[in-house]
Amino acid sequence: MTDRRTAAPGDTGKAGFDRRLVPPMMLGSVLNPVNSTVIAVALVPIGTAFGAPPSQTAWLVSALYLATALGQPVVGRLIDLFGPRRLFLLSTSLVGVAGVVGTLAPGLGVLIAARVLLGFGTCAGYPAAMALLRSEAERTGRDSPAGILTALAVANQTIAVAGPLLGGLLIGLGGWRSTFALNIPLAAAAVLLGALRLPARRPAARGRTAAQIDLPGMALFAAMLVSLLLFLMNLRAGAWYLPVVTAAAAAAFTVRELRASTPFIDLRVLGGNAPLLATYGRALVAYVVSYAFLYGFTQWTEESYGLSPFHAGLVQIPMFLVGIAVSVTVGRRGGVLAKLLLGAAGQIAACVLMLTLTSASPVWALLVLAVVFGIPQGANGLALQNSVYFQADPRRTGSSAGLLRTFAYLGSMIASSATAASFGQHAGTAGMHHLAWIMLAAGVLFLAVTAFDRSLRKAPAS
Template sequence: MTDRPADAGGAGDAGFDRRLVPPMILGSVLNPINSTIVAVALVPIGAAFGAPPSQTAWLVSALYLATALGQPIAGRLIDIFGPRRLFLLSTGLVGVAGVVGALAPGLGVVIAARVLLGFGTCAGYPAAMALLRGEADRTGRNSPAGVLTALAVANQTVAVAGPLLGGLLIGLGGWRAVFALNIPLSAVAVTLGALRLPKHPRQPGQPGQPGTGAAARGGTAAQLDLPGMGLFAAMLFSLLLFLMNPRAGTWYLPVITVAAGAGFTVRELRARTPFIDLRVLGGNAPLLATYGRALVAYVVGYAFLYGFTQWTEEGYGLSPFHAGLVQIPMFLVGIAVSVTLGRRGGVVGKLLLGAAGQIAACALMPAVTASSPLWTLLLLAVLFGVPQGANGLALQNSVYFQADPQRIGSSAGLLRTFAYLGSMIASSASAASFGQRASTEGMHHLAWIMLGAGVLYLLITLFDRSLRRLPTGPPGKTGPPGKAGAPHTPSRTKSPSS
């Protein structure tokens, strides 16, 4: 990419390099599209290899595990080495995974392809957030509202549209087409990244000049906290495995989680360049609250996306195609809410609107039965579209303003990790509520769990006074985070012994 800035994109966002937007968005949506597109491929893959649902479920879990582990690690690598290298490497791996999955001779190889997809899609979102922060530093202005909104809308769009796209691809070329889709997507992402992503981070106010952070120095292997990353992986992997199938026989997994967590804490507090700076993160209560909100919000969102949709097929009697169509109102309302709210400053209003939408939708679910008219299902989808559009945008903007500027990549990666923790909890709640079949009684039980999570989300928001200190004006009108009083905590530059 050339080092000259792009022309102004419009009022309030002069100087933002809009050539970065296509690779940013494409890279960030590779993960959500692969998360949901496989939902309609589980049955045909199982039929092709004679595998029961207990085995094909790993096609979902494998990507979640790899992504939850890889997002903060990829984010930290982006903080150190810059977004370009990690973006090109990861999006290239997506293409390899597409080839492996499309040619897989057995279920084990298909699962391996999903693991590769999980790791390959890890860098897109942290890279996009790092690029946004870099442009804010370079131009001395917050990133344009339209760019932040486009990023949120794109991720919401493909997540909801994934099952419909998957059904279309399977109808045209079988389940292998779901994996083959990643080949052209990867090729386009790598090409756009190679042409448009900056080779060197830019210094504020001096387009094209290297910055002063770790990434600007090119990064070194000495800055990698490999022991910390290993302990973090052990802690998160054992926790996620337990959440996937909590039972007495897996009692050792929480023990491993606690032991690895203790070792991770000791390591990070002593490391000169920690993987996750617990001193800074622990002192950044606003960011921790945002992560808590993300976890709870995704418990509600994924329970509806997968649990309620499963009930519409088994309990209500819709075909998979028509069950996917029922989700369309959520998709449309979510986009409309994101676009509308994206033009407005502030975060509190978005969070409260999302909380209200969640509670209203969850409160209505117990009134729905197998004999309810179809319009009640559509009404539920409309109601869930409100938090779908408001929460994603609010959580993303919160991290943008609250995170340590030098660790924006790993902070964005942790946001996705907490989201996938929420999805795992939602999966466990759905399994516990439904048992062997997605009955109406089980759906009602799941609805009460979701309602409890929605109320918790509201309480976390109401009692978080730090939200009032976030910028309230339209993005792009003030200085970038770290220069306009955003409530982040500066990164620690010295070791505890210095």
């Protein structure tokens, strides 16, 4: 196959995947998951510092998801058009700025603003990594090595799971502000690696121009998503107008994208790709369960069970270790159906175990729960990522990967809303059990949409 890349830093030839791209790919892609979960054990200390209840500190979670859910497909589309380098460097620089703002924040409002900046700043890493995988496959004429796909999934899933532990360590050493300061060296390293190793410019064969950016479509998509996510975080009668705005924006977005010559999201192609749509739906449901546990259960272990942020993080070490082991083990095998069924079974079992816990439960019961939750953490992320890689239009790999994250964070927003509604002013045991029932319903739905999806049986073996 003809080499489609122009000469660039890190371009070592056609023989095989350019592994010099792996470090910036991995570091860039984990900036979002680490910031998604490192905050989990910091919510209680931040609430104490500013006198804010869980219903207010929940916005620290939602702000990042709101920005990320909006930014991922937009940045992903820009990466499809112009290549990953410029978008990667700009976004990761913004992560460093957000780290400074959060570290110096005088109040909760500024902290929320810092989380919004983090959401937008971490948008480029994952779509850039997926686009690089696709471009390397085209350059070499071979599928990207399964080990690279597995490593990317392992990095994202296990970093997300390790976030509470890392947060506990940082809080123990330097207080909750250190969870924001962490982004300063991470962003510096990502920018440096990206500048040195990412391809310098887009292949001329693709001929992408600024005229292909669908700004009206992006604006309508933003209006639709923002109004929907604000409604999910503000479930009350007075917010009735938000779903109306969502429906109106969705209708206008649909009309625009069906008429646009170069749409932001090609609804004709997407609408005809039922397997990809099903994957997005599974991602939404899976992350309802995953993030409800990471935030809700962690808050309960601190407020009702009495653990410190550091020890709340330690309790989740088994989930971190099991998640890695599961990802590495199942990543060696082709197909996605078995991985998804394993993840579904793990989710359901873990939710049932949550219902048995009280503030008097022994510590080993919390550790067992963490072990069981490690199974879906390791299996689901890998399966969903691989599904998108094989199901998406190769010309829209970046935006398709961004949409996967959008649906995942829509699920996370639902989880955050469910957590805030279940706990109210205090993360008590009754609220934790209420949340577990919601998670169990989502887990059963995940199992159903997986078991009855015949397209999964036709997924590529590698």
